[in-house]
Amino acid sequence: MNDSxxxxxxxGSTAAWPICLGYFPIGLALGVxxxxxxxxxxxxxxxxxxxxxxxxxxxxxxxVAAGASTPAIILTTFVVNLRHVLMSSALAVYLxxxxxxxxxxxxxxxxxESFAVNLTHFRDGKWDRWRALIVNHxxxxxxxxxxxxxxxxxxxxxxxxxxxxxxxxxxxxxLLVFQLQGRIYVITGLLxxxxxxxxxxxxxxxxxxVGASMSAATIGYLLKRRYRRGR
Amino acid sequence: MTFNDYLFLFGxxxxxxxxxxxxxxxxxxHKKMPQWLIDWxxxxxxAILSALLAPSLFTDAATRSFAFGKLELIVAIPTLIFALKxxxxxxxxxxxxxxxxxxxxx
Numbered sequence: 001m002n003d004s005x006x007x008x009x010x011x012g013s014t015a016a017w018p019i020c021l022g023y024f025p026i027g028l029a030l031g032v033x034x035x036x037x038x039x040x041x042x043x044x045x046x047x048x049x050x051x052x053x054x055x056x057x058x059x060x061x062x063x064v065a066a067g068a069s070t071p072a073i074i075l076t077t078f079v080v081n082l083r084h085v086l087m088s089s090a091l092a093v094y095l096x097x098x099x100x101x102x103x104x105x106x107x108x109x110x111x112x113e114s115f116a117v118n119l120t121h122f123r124d125g126k127w128d129r130w131r132a133l134i135v136n137h138x139x140x141x142x143x144x145x146x147x148x149x150x151x152x153x154x155x156x157x158x159x160x161x162x163x164x165x166x167x168x169x170x171x172x173x174x175l176l177v178f179q180l181q182g183r184i185y186v187i188t189g190l191l192x193x194x195x196x197x198x199x200x201x202x203x204x205x206x207x208x209x210v211g212a213s214m215s216a217a218t219i220g221y222l223l224k225r226r227y228r229r230g231r
Numbered sequence: 232m233t234f235n236d237y238l239f240l241f242g243x244x245x246x247x248x249x250x251x252x253x254x255x256x257x258x259x260x261h262k263k264m265p266q267w268l269i270d271w272x273x274x275x276x277x278a279i280l281s282a283l284l285a286p287s288l289f290t291d292a293a294t295r296s297f298a299f300g301k302l303e304l305i306v307a308i309p310t311l312i313f314a315l316k317x318x319x320x321x322x323x324x325x326x327x328x329x330x331x332x333x334x335x336x337x
């Protein structure tokens with residue numbers, strides 16, 4: 001391996017570690033729940049490899065435990081994961097003209113967390129698709145490992161150790177701070193917070209993520225355009 | 232459930248998860264995007280992060296009701312200040328964890 005490859009690998013791993021730290025307790029918890037729902041460890045591994053979507057996997061386990069039908073679980077997964085359309089579109093700005101086989105491989109690892117980390121780095125410059133791909137796949141490997149561990153030995157791990165349950169919240173807070181690059185971003189963020197809380201309380205299901213973020217971005221965009229015209 | 236039941240279930244889930252992730256990238260990366268779309272998409276990250284975070288800080292998931300002053304929210308304030316001051320991702324994650332851990336023991 002030459003020096004620039006080593007550097008790519010190192011920077012990719014450095015960017016991925018907060019995600020991995022956060023995935024571990026969540027993956028363990030998912031494995032424990034899956035095992036309680038009667039799923040064998042190999043099914044948990046299969047799910048983490050074939051689906052790789054935390055919240056949808058939790059919902060799947062709960063629905064399997066409740067005896068829901070396969071089409072109902074697949075439909076719910078679709079609705080819950082529609083938000084990734086927005087994330088992939090936002091990433092496309094930085095992956096212009098990249099070949100389709102790379103994009104097909106990269107898309108597999110687009111999660112809330114990898115999206116937020118990669119987009120932040122892309123915006124800062126000094127980031128490329130290979131580093132981004134390493135972030136996606138390291139996060140995926142840790143996720144598969146953690147969920148299988150949870151299914152096998154998870155019931156012996158103490159709950160809430162070292163505040164690790166807060167790792168992803170902490171990461172999202174910091175990534176949110178990185179996004180605040182002007183007044184319009186602060187306004188959009190505040191709007192999205194108010195809208196998502198209201199939407200979450202009023203409308204059942206997970207539509208609040210897509211609904212609130214699209215509404216807030218649209219209002220923010222219109223405000224920005226109006227402000228520009230007004231000058 | 233048998234192996235084939237799981238294969239069918241996860242195959243279906245995998246497909247409906249993969250397509251929303253792949254299709255926008257495959258389509259948009261090879262298309263000249265209009266400026267308004269780029270401008271709009273530049274506001275999507277802050278909006279999504281806020282929409283993912285805010286309900287976990289201000290509501291109770293079990294009852295799906297408003298909750299002000301949860302430990303998650305109280306810890307979020309110094310964590311946010313730390314992030315604003317240091318702009319360190321790793322440091323923020325560790326400070327958040329430490330405060331949440333200490334807060335849980337009180």
